[in-house]
Amino acid sequence: MRKWGWQDLEQGEASTLLYPTMLENPELRWSFIRKVYSILSIQLFLTVVIAAVVVSVREISYFLVSSGLGLAVYILIIITPFVVICLLRLYYQRHPLNIFLLAIFTIAISAAVGLTCAFTSGKVILEAAILTLVVVVSLTLYTFWAAKRGQDFSFLGPFLFGALLVLLVFGFIQVFFPLGKISTMIYGALAAIIFSGYIIYDTDELIKRHTYDEYILASAALYLDIVNLFLSLLTLRSSEN
Template identity: 35%
Template sequence: MASTAEMQPLAPAGYRRAPEMKEKVEASMVDLEAGNGETLYPGISRGESALRWGFVRKVYGILAAQLILTTAVSALTVLHPTLNATLSTSPGLALALAVLPFICKLPHLSDLMLCLTVSGLIFIPLGPVSVAVFGGLGALVFSGFILYDTESLIKRHTYDEYIWASVGLYLDILNLFLTILNILRSMQSDN
């Protein structure tokens, strides 16, 4: 971002600026993160576009923090033998922790029903080929959810819904990751 000294007029009032200096001042005032001054999508004003870009940056910042925290907790769970043993011997606790993200997503019931359907198929004992097929379908579904939630982020969410937008994207990414892990696990069990 340009400093305030660069944004001040280069000539006193009543004097003309050279055209190249005017272009330099206007170019320095363009926010490169906002797409070189272009609107986010056609049909919105520049002010609305600036607010929407800020909203998108806030949501993706929260999403990045969620993914980093998930990685840290997962690493702690896997690498800490006592915690790993506790979760292995207590299936009720593990199930409660697995269902908790779905409870957080209750405002998005349409997403929740497809998530539960695909996740429910994982718990049914199927052969490795069926698991791979259902995993592939699940990966397609969750990829579609990511696209839909991203479009909602850009066009539909209000500026106060940044938490729900980031939770929706987080659960989509997490479920996509889990379905890919199931596909890889079924491929490994074939060998």
């Protein structure tokens, strides 16, 4: 008889439970999680490469901010992720269209990250990147540890959504009515806290609630959490200097 939580030596399959109430085959869930994190790793690698190119080739950033055509391209880069994420939610099961949409989504966000970094000092970028890495790894490990002990973080969803709406309004006010350095620091700190919460929430969703055909949506959600956390920390560190 096969027992959950032990290793099946005959088949060589790990059957470790992710959380106490799991009723499915743990091997299938672990396979799904590995698939999501593999896609996420490719997304993050692509983001680092594209952002590095934008930062290194100064002509790209200057073109986008100093000419009418460049401004139009910049607006297109900003709008594209919002359009594509809607399409992803409709066609996340349509292969290879879902992969193509995820690629466009990643490239557009990577270009936006590169443009942000192009006007930020290298020291601040490095500090924000290290902080992001530490926070993401720590919160991910914590969420897996907590889930295995029966804790559930689905209750965070409504609170995080409400906090995100407040953050968006705050950011909108900042664009048209700048409130100064202190308010920018507050904005960056609040954003970092909110997206840290989203990392816990979306990791918990990945472990317990995402179905096997939602790997694209799970990857996109975690990718957005990580990128937004990095940009929040970048804003926070930039406002301190």
